[in-house]
Amino acid sequence: MAITPEQRKTVKGQGFLSNNDGEHFSGRVITENGVLNAAQLKNIAEIADRFGNGQVAFTTRLTVEIPGLDYDDIPAVKEYAAQEGMEFGGTGAKVRPVVACKGTVCIFGLIDTQAMATEIHKRFYQGYREVALPHKFKIAVGGCPNNCVKPDLNDVGVVGQRVPAYRAELCRACKKCAVEAACPMGAAKRTDAGLEIDQAVCNTCGRCIEKCPFQAIPDGEVGYRLYLGGRWGKMTRHGTKLSGLYTREEAMDMIEKVILLFKKEGRQGERFGSLLDRLGVETVERLLEGDTLLKEKEQILNG
C-alpha cells in the first residue's frame, strides 16, 4: 500500500526521513552529545542489519542515520533502539540536536563540552520537544577558540574560554619571553617594559597560562562565551559575539532566554539571526538581561 504524504509527515516528525527511492526511510538516532557507548553502537548496527540496508551514516550534526527502513518496521525499530536508551528525532521547527566538539578529552579543551551538551540536550532538546518555534534552532558547544565545531554558525554557539590573569609586577622583561612564544595569536608581546597582552587580539585561549617561568601568568578564569544568530546554508550569518563572559549556569540560563525570546518575538519562518538583525543587537542584549524572560516562561510557552 502506498505511503500517504500525511504518513510521511508524521514519521518525519519522529525522526524518520523519506529516502529518495520513494519507498524507504532513514531513522535519525540522537546521540545527545556525539558520544555512543559500545552497546549502543552494536544496537545501531543490529538495526541496520535487521531492518535497514546494512549501512549507517554519520551526519554533520552528530546524529546517526540508518537508511533503507520499511515504513511498517518503524515502531519495531524505535522499540529496538529504546533498549539502549536511544531515540529518533531531530527534525522540525524546534530545538535541534545539540552538537559538541570533543573538548572533554581534547588537549586544548577548556570546558567539558560533552557534559554541557548532555545538559543542553536534557533541558532544551527534550525539555522543549513539544515547543513549536518560528524556525529550527541549533546549538553548538566548542571547547576552545579553535572553533572546530563552528559554534558561531549556530543560533547559539558556546565557546570555552580561559582569561589569563597576568601579574605585571612579576614580569622580569626577559630577553626571550616564553609567554610570547606560546601565544598562537601574537597577542602577547615582550616589550622593554615587560609583557603586554593586546586585548583586541587575545582570544582568551589560555595557552599562555603557566608558561612563564616566573609565574607572571599563574592562572586564568574559565568562562563561557556566547555567539548568537549564526546560520549556515542557503543564507549565511556569522554569530554575533556577546560581550559578557558567563559561568556555566549563566550560559545555560542565557540559552533558555534566547529560546524564549525567539518563541516570543520570532515571526513564522524567521531564523534567530534575522530576528537579531530586525530588533537590533543592543535591544536583544537588553531583553536578555535579568530574568524577566525566565519569569514569563509559562506565559510565553502557552501564548
Ligand code: SF4
Ligand atoms: S574546538 Fe578546541 S577543544 Fe574543541 S576539538 Fe577543537 S581544539 Fe579541541
Ligand code: SF4
Ligand atoms: S612574562 Fe615571564 S617569560 Fe615573559 S618576559 Fe615576563 S617574566 Fe619573562
Ligand code: SF4
Ligand atoms: S590567552 Fe591565548 S591569545 Fe591571549 S595572550 Fe594568552 S595565549 Fe595569547
